[in-house]
Amino acid sequence: MATTEKGSASSGFAAGEELPRAQSPVKQFIKKFLRRKTAVAGFIFIVFILILAVIGPNITPYDPNAYDYNAILAAPNAAHIWGTDEFGRDVFSRIIAGTQLSLGTALTASILGTAGGVVLGLIAGFFGGLIDSFIMRVCDVMFAFPSILLAIAIVAIIGPGITNIMIGLAVFTVPSFARIIRGAVLEVRGELYVEVAKSIGCSPARIMFVHIFPGTLQALIVNFTMNVGGAILSASSLSFLGFGASVTQAEWGAILSQGRNYLAIAPHLVLFPGLVIFLTVLAFNLFGDGLRDTLDPKLN
């Protein structure tokens, strides 16, 4: 009896008044994020572009490098929906095939730069003092350069090419991330759990990466997303200026650069790569905006 009563009491409790159950933070986040339509659109576009980057070269209607001297600078038509370039190559195929290179460059550069920035930001924020001042002053010096000029200077020194563009872009990404992460570290450094970790004798490296770093993740993701958009633009700009992709490679900036010479007679050569770059950068920015608004508790 007693057991039954106990059982019924507990089940009755469960069946009765709902206790405010803690929702999973992930679910909560998704729900909030889905409310931001533009961010969702950006996200869908990014996923689409990423898929394209992976499978792009296999699904192009034409070989992106196949020339056809009988169809030079043809306007968009049924056979070439985005027209052909000065060698009769299919613009649509070249842009799809170029996704891999353009996106890959920007992503690699952002990841490298972010990694560097995170390490420097953690060190500066955690140790403080002279090390902090030194790292932050170096970052200030780099901030003093317009970023694209800095990248051009780096590429001019180490020579043109896709790899060097990635290095150049990564270098100018480092200081902004160092600063952001340092700010986030200063915020969490005083938290109780960090004090605890310190008091039980964890090594500085462990405290930095295991205890502090997760606390900065939110700021990191938001800024990383925003940065990728900028990096795509910068990588394309550098290729446009002739520093990046080889002129024979299908890369968005390079396609745009070669197309501009035919602006008067074949505007489609500039229109389509320009549009694709614009939309991709926009999508990353919208997605980043949405992430920030969702994650930032102050904005709710």
Next chain:
Amino acid sequence: MKRSENNVQPGMTRRGFLGLAATGAVAAVSAGLVGCSGNGGDTSADSSSDAAESTSSVEMIEADSDGFVVRATKTDGKAPKNECIIAFEGDFQEMHPMNWSDSNSGNVVYYIYDCLYDLDENYEPVPRAAESYEVSDDACTYTFHLREGITFTDGAKLDAQAVVTNYECAIDPANNWRRRRMFIESIDENTEETRVDSCTAVDEYTVQFHLPTPYAPFMNSISQFYLISPNAVTDSSFDYSKQSVGSGPYVLEEYAQGDHVSLVRNEDYWGEKPSIERINFRVVPEAGSRIAALQTGEATAIYPMPTDQVATVRAAGDINMISIPSTTMRYVTLNTDYEPLSDVRVRQALNYALDQDEYVKVMYSGAATPATSVLPAAVSGYKAQTPFDVDLDKAKSLLEEAGYGDGFEVTIIGDNSTQETKGMTFVMQQLEKIGVTVNVQPNEPATNADLAAAPEDETTLQMWYVNWAQNDADGFMRSLLSTPMVPPTGYNTAFWKNEEFDAELEAGNAAPTEEEQNEHYGKCQDIVWPECPWLYLASDNILLSYKAYLNDVKYVPAGIDVTHATLNV
């Protein structure tokens, strides 16, 4: 502490705008997807045959037997006034008749100053300030008989003494005028070779040039030796950009660098007076603006005519467009020291792979002539060779014989201009057909000049996409193919050396008559052609468009000539 970097709140209006744009993005993507899946089905069967239905939007330039690409259909137009306005792409940098270096300035100087002999459109000498000339049997003495009664615009007489004074000023190292190279050749910084020993006045109207050794292109030099009044040429403070003191059909009216040069008719000209009163040379760098100026009549003629605007000119109806073969040769040097280009079979294979007709079509919309010798056909002394017609099987078997059946990798350099980059990409596409991988490397022109000047044991050159323009066979082949002209001295960037060729070239230079000269130069071309130190491309044409109310415009080696032209006013 706040994360100051990321708490900027975007305004709602901006977000609304972004949202709209994102909607557009999705729409565009789905359009792309549709096209992608639509065409994706027959991916395996793609290749160029698919594109048969798509048409090129570039019109091919084809000239008739008189050189006309477009003939005006409306010929009753009238010029607004008796003034010829010629719009050029480039600037006129220098009005000094002995110190200019750009061909545009040379074109203006041609109207103001007389030389002893001119070159006509066939590169034949025609008398100007001199009535006749003789060459001695050893080809070392040139005697010119001057026309009597020519005066410069400042009243000075053009006599033998004036010519001698001009010559002395021209070679004076203190002046260091750019045209000094008509008579003095700089071998390197400290070594110079004189082409003329002396210039003497035999009597009042006879002048003699004595050469140390025969120099075949001497008349070519003479055609650029513009005579200035002796009062001005010896006066170092004379400003040629403010006034002129020539004896030519026109005098300088106004010179504004970067904008225009205007000339007015010389009313005291000794020869047949030109019919056109004023000539205005204008700088219009933008191709579209040049075409527009010609359409509205703001310009009477434009040079060069942009190759992609033929349809515009045709539609206008009152414009003529002519295409004239030039003395510019485009080619790719193959470093004959560089393995595998050192094997003649490899070099021939490359030439068999490259389609010159396609080159002409893709690069110049047809306004060029495929190379049939190392010399452009317009150069006197040119001898046609058997062209390397496209033959991929032969190219591949030659590569196999040489041990490169699987192809190889090579780097091509060239200027980073649109046109040169496009040309190098074309070469890459062509050589890909026989398995040769070409890395295209466009550089700053100055970088290329440095790379090309490296001596043989230091050079990194493999292939160089380049061009050369010169109107005498000797200078052309000597600079580019003779043994002494291996860098850093000259431009033999193929590092091709052939004693027999060198001997024929010397024999040609020393031959007294043009016929004999040309025979030797012909042999030179016979020797070099099958050796393939270059990838032979084409010689592009000069394109000139002008209003139908301008008659009898000519293109001479000095440039556009309207001294005998008339305007329907």
